[in-house]
């Protein structure tokens with residue numbers, strides 16, 4: 016009997032990818048023109064900011080992953096391995112950051128010759144050209160006329176002092192540490208100590224990164240600039256602290272007829288505390304950090320009315336010291352934003368236990384930190400407890416970025432980025448009375464909010 020079914024030839028992977036790219040790019044292009052935004056370009060002067068979420072969203076992620084997969088599929092394995100393991104990428108970026116080449120080259124259509132850059136940097140014309148022409152293959156700088164260098168939007172971004180500092184930290188502190196990672200693992204197998212790290216080995220010292228940087232004013236200043244780059248990233252914005260947790264639901268007063276007391280543990284110079292106190296009149300916030308960090312912070316806080324009203328206060332307090340000061344005892348919330356991922360498990364357990372003397376039943380430890388995806392799977396918008404946390408696929412380019420951060424944490428602190436399961440195990444190890452409650456990853460936030468209740472009677 017003749018069949019009238021048409022034999023379907025399965026679509027090959029490269030055709031599938033080409034279709035994803037074509038359909039998604041059409042949507043991006045349409046969204047850009049609907050919003051009156053400029054077409055995407057590498058040019059200096061082209062918008063270097065983040066694309067609005069209506070444009071970027073999942074469609075942009077689909078294009079980034081599909082183009083990368085197509086690109087990788089078309090390379091022979093040897094070239095694929097070379098493309099991902101090129102240490103020379105870092106050498107070029109190191110030269111640009113160390114000699115401030117991005118701020119030397121004039122903006123716009125103006126140009127500077129390799130000869131002049133070679134002279135100003137001491138690299139000489141030939142080496143300047145070799146380093147920068149390699150950087151140009153990564154879209155950092157361009158050579159519109161032979162021998163002359165002009166900016167792209169990426170090289171232009173590197174011209175700011177913050178970005179130069181950030182790149183110097185990356186290429187002069189993190190990269191040398193990464194090259195020592197295996198040596199450190201062999202020298203100190205299983206160490207959880209912050210002074211037995213790849214970073215310590217790269218510095219030829221037995222100090223932690225905090226000690227090394229703290230004792231070197233130039234490095235301290237550079238780190239402060241570099242941290243400012245993170246602070247400007249929308250995915251690290253304090254707005255996610257405000258939207259990521261129901262602070263208003265804590266009520267207007269605690270059981271002592273006082274405003275709800277929040278201790279911002281490791282709260283630096285109070286930028287998050289001020290945002291919280293400003294937005295929520297039911298809160299007062301005590302910022303705790305190292306002596307040298309909180310010194311002068313109250314006077315320097317832009318929101319002076321909050322300082323005058325006593326709603327943002329500062330206190331020198333060591334993260335690992337028992338939390339017994341009168342101002343922190345009995346507080347309603349102990350907030351750890353972006354703190355614990357810097358520490359190996361045993362130190363996280365120590366700092367969590369150090370809070371116990373100050374905790375009343377029902378007090379909360381609120382941890383806002385990186386939650387590492389399981390391979391290919393991210394968490395989002397969870398409700399009560401781990402079991403109902405929802406998951407969705409994570410784009411590969413984002414997962415790669417997080418896995419790279421995880422290795423950085425290992426190299427410089429002997430710490431790691433933790434999955435939700437690992438976070439839960441950590442809280443239980445600190446004390447079974449720490450019970451993980453709501454888990455929320457605000458849309459657009461790099462950090463997840465984990466609410467941990469202190470429930471001593473539940474055990």
Ligand SMILES: C[S@@+](CC[C@H](N)C(=O)[O-])C[C@H]1O[C@@H](n2cnc3c(N)ncnc32)[C@H](O)[C@@H]1O
Nearest residue numbers: 281282283304305308332333334335352353354
């Ligand atoms: C990555 S920063 C996070 C700062 C802030 N919570 C935020 O979200 O922007 C880590 C903070 O931990 C503080 N810190 C490190 N070691 C500390 C210690 N032993 N005692 C108190 N604070 C410490 C640092 O000074 C720094 O402000």
